[in-house]
Amino acid sequence: MLQPVLSMFSLIQFDFLEEYLGNINLFLEILFGYLKYIFGGLLIIIGLLTLFSLRGKFFLERLRYKNEEDLQHNPLTIPRLIIGIFYIIFATGIIFDWFTYLLIIVLDPLPDRFLFIFISFTGIVDPFGVNSVYDIRQTPIAFEKTIYYAISICSFIALLDIIISIWQMAVRDNINEKKTIIALIGGLAMAMMTGFTTCLPLFL
Numbered sequence: 243m244l245q246p247v248l249s250m251f252s253l254i255q256f257d258f259l260e261e262y263l264g265n266i267n268l269f270l271e272i273l274f275g276y277l278k279y280i281f282g283g284l285l286i287i288i289g290l291l292t293l294f295s296l297r298g299k300f301f302l303e304r305l306r307y308k309n310e311e312d313l314q315h316n317p318l319t320i321p322r323l324i325i326g327i328f329y330i331i332f333a334t335g336i337i338f339d340w341f342t343y344l345l346i347i348v349l350d351p352l353p354d355r356f357l358f359i360f361i362s363f364t365g366i367v368d369p370f371g372v373n374s375v376y377d378i379r380q381t382p383i384a385f386e387k388t389i390y391y392a393i394s395i396c397s398f399i400a401l402l403d404i405i406i407s408i409w410q411m412a413v414r415d416n417i418n419e420k421k422t423i424i425a426l427i428g429g430l431a432m433a434m435m436t437g438f439t440t441c442l443p444l445f446l
Contacts, residue, residue: 267391277398281398284402286330288406292329293323295413329409342446354433354439355435355436357437397432397438400433400438402429403426407423407426407429
């Protein structure tokens with residue numbers, strides 16, 4: 243008598259969990275749609291801040307140099323100018339997708355996604371493939387999508403950590419180099435575990 247009741251309770255509980263995870267997956271898909279523009283906007287802000295800080299440095303350094311020619315040869319000027327322009331182009335490419343495709347092509351050969359070695363997906367999903375996002379959207383198993391999207395968020399955080407750390411090391415003055423290097427190494431380690439490109443196809 244008790245066994246059918248328990249079986250029915252387990253079935254209801256499993257259906258509730260599937261529905262709950264399905265709602266989480268839908269939220270995460272929408273979230274990545276917004277993260278694309280938030281990420282692009284953040285990169286634009288970083289690029290503009292770099293150029294504006296360069297303008298301020300340009301004015302302050304003018305007091306230290308005798309003429310304009312010496313100021314233009316200041317070794318801090320060119321790297322800041324290049325990085326500021328690059329981040330703005332980077333942001334534009336993320337928003338309009340072309341730089342996302344470029345990053346996927348360039349970063350895909352890197353050794354990464356070691357975390358997926360310990361996770362077993364169904365045959366439809368190849369977590370090491372470039373089209374893994376297409377595969378994960380086709381799978382009917384909700385918890386596989388949830389796991390993949392969670393790892394994609396960690397991949398996005400790692401990518402953001404790397405970008406900001408490189409910007410701080412190349413542009414900012416008076417930074418704690420030890421903390422910045424530790425943050426960069428941490429971002430690289432997380433990216434190797436979760437994947438440099440795991441999150442990028444979700445922006446497309």
